[in-house]
Amino acid sequence: MSLWEYANPKRFMGWTRPVLPWTFALAGLCLAVGLIWGFFFTPDDFRQGSTVKIIYLHVPAALMAINAWIMMLVASLIWVVRRHHVSALAARAAAPVGVVMTLIALFTGGIWGQPMWGTYWAWDPRLTSFLILFLFYLGYIALWEAIEDPDTAADLTSVLCMVGSIFAILSRYAVLFWNQGLHQGASLSLDAEENVADVFWFPLLVCIAGFVLLFIALVLMRTRTEIRVRRMRALEARMRRA
Amino acid sequence: MLTVSNLTCARGGVPVLSGVSFEVASGDALILRGPNGIGKTTLLRTLAGLQPALVGTVDYPEDAGAYASHADGIKAALTVTENLQFWADVYEGSGSGRTLRETALEAFDLLDLHNRMGGTLSAGQKRRLGLARLAVTARKVLFLDEPTVSLDRPSVKLFADWLHDHLSNGGIAVIATHIDLGLDAPELDLTPFKAALDQGGSDEAFL
């Protein structure tokens, strides 16, 4: 049996039913541990004071905001190439979760910006690219909502996602060209020199794991919902024709 | 020669007709009949290649088909002549556009109206222009969706005559209609081909 079989709606409903509660539980556990650890049991940074605690929300959310889009891109490609319905529905299910992640990254970043840079919002390249990403998410969701026929909607949003990805990367370069910016560079690199201190690093890792798991759990749950909606439509159509 | 075998076609993701098979030889016409909503328009769109068939095949010489829908595609701001000339150019690239256009205008009694804007035509005049467009494409295999809607009797006659000529030159026509065209052509009632439930629509995977 090939891997693709798991993308059959019925099989998908089957194997996600037992998996879903565990994913949620694990996500909750990781988030609770990571956030409590980070909030109560880490010291203040010598420069940033207690604001470092924001990192436990900000960084995982920012990572997931980008990863959600990448996941949507992959799912769209699978839909276009192999036409697996679950794949298209998963892309649809992921988008609102991605929006929430983007919003969390933007809000926590903004709140962090006030003490650090003296302003809630600055047109820094990193922040600006996130704003653009937010707009891409909005457009993508709006297109899904606007189209009646689900297959047409899946096709069109897939094309949008692919074209949008190219332009999102372009925007990132454009924004860098436009403004040099205040935001720090990536410091999660494996290069120990610039890495954050271990005290912050471990709870952060737990939080990132929590966000990833939460994302997976939410996408699975929402995909299940989307599948049920499709099934309901199909049954209703059958009843109408009977 | 138009060959359709075991065709299933869907509208809005729901299969509408299934197992449709027929052949139309050069010089023949086929009239599609069936109650409202059975799927005549859907079938014609599938034949014309506007939407993919779910199952089955449609076969006719490439680049020989022309489609005329409920909507005529007439531009309100172009004159009758300009409207026709545009389609002649699209279908031919170049060449005999002028003469083709003239004969089409004549065949559908549009010579008097040739300088009128498309938008100021009456319903039947618009329809005649839409039919003249077909004449101008010079395609052999025609898919016509209720071509005589809004036409008065003399105009229906004009159309029947033109179609007769077209067929005797080896053309093919598949026509959906509710009214009598005065053509003697075989009829195909689509009612028996109404798709049963769950016959491969996009929802099938969810049932």
Next chain:
Amino acid sequence: MLTVSNLTCARGGVPVLSGVSFEVASGDALILRGPNGIGKTTLLRTLAGLQPALVGTVDYPEDAGAYASHADGIKAALTVTENLQFWADVYEGSGSGRTLRETALEAFDLLDLHNRMGGTLSAGQKRRLGLARLAVTARKVLFLDEPTVSLDRPSVKLFADWLHDHLSNGGIAVIATHIDLGLDAPELDLTPFKAALDQGGSDEAFL
């Protein structure tokens, strides 16, 4: 009672029909005939009050007329029920909207489709919905422009039956059509009323 006397009507500033006079008593229908472009649509629009008459008068009880044009005014994004309910509300303000709607749906065999979006109907189904709209307005004097275009025979029958009921309740209908409706009503051929040139169009002042 509908009385039209010595009417001249124009389209796009050019007089199209002139000297049209007729009367239709309660309970009667009148069928307008004439070749394409003679001015049937123009006449109906004038009767319905959408455009002023150049000369002559049109007389029927105020707030009793309803008009149905080539275009149906169906919203693609509203369901069949919602489309009808809207017109019921517009014409009634309140009250018996629900029951009216139900009877209209039934009269035009739309009960099965009542939850479909307007945009996903076939041509004939749309037309039926357009006719159901008329039923819902509960107006006495109807001006119908080719009401049975795209309808299959059973649907034409539905319409004829409904119209028959309407007339026997004292209604009036003026209908432009090219096809036979199976009504026995007097016909008026508009050909003799074709307006001569320079008959009071907006250009007249310059002649």
Next chain:
Amino acid sequence: MPDLGTYAVEVLSAYAVSIALLAAIVGLSWRRYVRVRAALERVEKND
């Protein structure tokens, strides 16, 4: 409760906003999940 110093408002509001947003998406997804499941069951029963 750790001492958050001068930045108490910022840190707390960041946590509040984020947790509220997460709760919102989880809650909304869950509500729709339950509703759709119930609706589907109704449809399947009629079937």
Next chain:
Amino acid sequence: MIALLLRDLRLAVRAGGGFGLGLAFFLIVVVLVPFGVGPETELLSRIAPGILWVASLLAALLSLDRIFALDYEDGSLALLATSPLPLEGVALMKALAHWITTGLPLTIAAPALGFLLSLAPEAYVFLLLSLLIGTPALSMIGTFGAALTVGLRRGGLLLSLLVLPLYVPTLIFGAEAVRRGADALDPTGALLLLGGITAGTFALLPFATAAVLRINLR
């Protein structure tokens, strides 16, 4: 008339258009300006009142042509004109529906966007107030413009051309009120004038709109 309002609102929501999108356009215009003008906060905060008002105006403008065009094309407008509803009422309801789907969400969202342009904190109240008072006038004037151009198939740009000069007074007083608020001056004068414009348009334009519609339907 309520039925018409409800239908229009429902259509706006149903078609995926409506509320969300007028807002989205406003958001995007505000976001684009820094890309064009450059990222300096101080500069942005100076132009913020003007840009916010111009952006709301453009957002309102963009959806104007839908007010009548769709109803005209599918024949509903002719049917409405022969219905018992007075055309003046139709005009008023159309303007109201446009405001509810465009002006109102815009007003509510404007403060959040003021943020992106670093608007002075004192100005927020007046931004909100001026938009609340001013946007209904934008919708009513726009409805009139839409009625003027409804017969013309591609009236969209012509519509903007006709309507924008009519928008100028509203824009001037609206932006001025916010600017004065930002500079800690007294903005009541501007706000009062804005209110006057709105009251005036609603008193007069429904009649003009109905007249124009009648002519265009002829």
Next chain:
Amino acid sequence: MIALLLRDLRLAVRAGGGFGLGLAFFLIVVVLVPFGVGPETELLSRIAPGILWVASLLAALLSLDRIFALDYEDGSLALLATSPLPLEGVALMKALAHWITTGLPLTIAAPALGFLLSLAPEAYVFLLLSLLIGTPALSMIGTFGAALTVGLRRGGLLLSLLVLPLYVPTLIFGAEAVRRGADALDPTGALLLLGGITAGTFALLPFATAAVLRINLR
């Protein structure tokens, strides 16, 4: 294909739309900004490059929905899709027609409007150049967006929402080129990148547009 281009241009001129109005909209946006922002020359001259580019972008945006909507509604698009013209060619011609009726007149008129906003004299050359290189990309991207939303009756605002983020890179490089020109810095980098975007969009988007059209006609 030339026939299609000519038809579209003729329709644009005939219907009173086309050339004049895209321009007029551009003019009016540029004129409105001083009303909103206030009349100080020094401020206006600083924001001029950005505003001019944002205004051209909005002018282009406003007429996008016409690219396919009319042809879709009257059935021409389905007839074109069954005609011997490749849909990719149709997409390209549509973009070209849009550029000729909107982008080109805009480019020619922009210097005159730079004047109204007291644009720095050194920047005029770069304004012209950047618009000439950049506006075709706006038309092509817009055509793609129009194809995406063509089935949806009120796609207009959705279209803006989809298209505007796609416009961001073009806007940034375009405005940056003019800004650098005004500040006497070297704008060639920005202009080259702008050219790259235009070339890229014309190489790829006709195919995406045709694919999307096929789906929407299904």
